[in-house]
Amino acid sequence: MELGLKGKRALVMGASRGLGRGIAAALAAEGCGLILAARNAERLAQDAARHTHEHGVPATAVGLDLADAASVQGLIDTVATLGGVDILIANAGGPPPSGALGVAPEAWRKHFDSMVLGLIRMIDATVPAMREKRWGRVLTIASSGVVQPIPTLAMSNTLRASLVAFSKTLAGEVAADGVTANVVLPGRIGTERVAELDQAAATRTGTSVEEARAKSAATIPMKRYGTVEEFAAVCAFLVSAPAAYVTGSVIRIDGGLIQSI
Template sequence: MDLGISGRAALVLGGGGGIGGAIAQILAEEGVKVAVADINPEAAEQRVAAIVEAGGRALGVEWDLSEFDAIEGNVRVVEESLGPIDILVNNTGGPPPSPVLGQDPTAWLNYFQSMVLSVIAITDSVVPGMRSRGWGRVITSTSSGVIAPIPNLGLSNALRASLLGWSKTLAREVAADGVTCNVVVPGRIGTQRTEFLDRAKSEREGKPVEQVWAESLAAIPAGRYGKPREYAAAVAFLAGAPASYITGSVVRVDGGLIASL
């Protein structure tokens, strides 16, 4: 299928990581010019190198999502190099495992700023241009915890859930201007973050990590962890022209893990 997005420009937040990197790579394969934004400049440049080696065009941007003053400057750098941003992929790192009760208010504020307010501010920066051009995609990657809260991921469950209400509201505000806004929810995707969480659970519950993995696999109807490219393929489709009538949706890429309707 031709996604009809060759030549457009995309900004992928967290593009140096497992999921973000796969999204950046697959968009580049569709002919998209990709800005790979990450707090780790080395990770961003490694992804840029992989994209360029495969014949694509990409730009690495060191981007700390907690620094609001850097947003306008970073957006300007991307657009001066690649052109107007037509596709925004909001993909942020998650907080450490924790119960929801008794967390320091400072932790709530800090993670709310980097995981939620930064996403809103960056979107506010690029959506006016999308509306004026009559075409745009805002795709926000969250967590399965927004549908079925994950034990001991209290901060993540609560903060990421707020992005669902925001995205749905935004979708209604900009739909008539050719801009779609959707949320994508990963199940157990095989990344370093997932491995970290599995090991943390192993230590917390005093189980061998192999037992944690086996229990996780048993809960997934597909019987395996997803691949980052499988998740990225869903994001790429939502970014494409054929998905122009999909907006305000929450798309699960979870191998059947989430049991609710």
């Protein structure tokens, strides 16, 4: 299938590792130009050079700290200088594990700023130009926890739910202008973050990390974690030309993990 991504430009946030990095690689392979953003600008610069070398796509690396409002403004300005983007992958780092109770108000505020407000600011800054061009894609990465809350990740469950509501509202506002807004829900995809969560679970329960991972995988109907490539392939389709009629949707990429329909 031709995805129609050649010559488009995507801003991929959280692109230095894990899901964002995998999506950037999938888009580059389809001929899509890239702006890569995260704190680890050195790694992004290496990736950008590799994508240009391997796929002939223009790629720019931009240092971004979503916890710093001025840094978010810097990315907004850079994207505007580069002429805007056709595709935005709205992705941020996850919060530390916690229950629902006992989280300090400052922690809620801090993670709201970086996980929610930073993404909303980027969406708000980039969508007007997409509407003018009458083509655009906004894909937000959330979590299975917004449908089936994960007991150890209360902040993630809570804050990401607001991104689902935001995306659905946005989708209705911009649908007639050829811009789609969707959310993907990773279940457990084998990234560094998931490895860190397995390590935390092992420490908490006094088991080995292998045991913690096996216990976690056993709860997934497919009995394994997804790969970054499997996740990124679905995302590349969702931001493609053939996916033009998919909007306001929440798509699970979870190997069947979420129990409800």
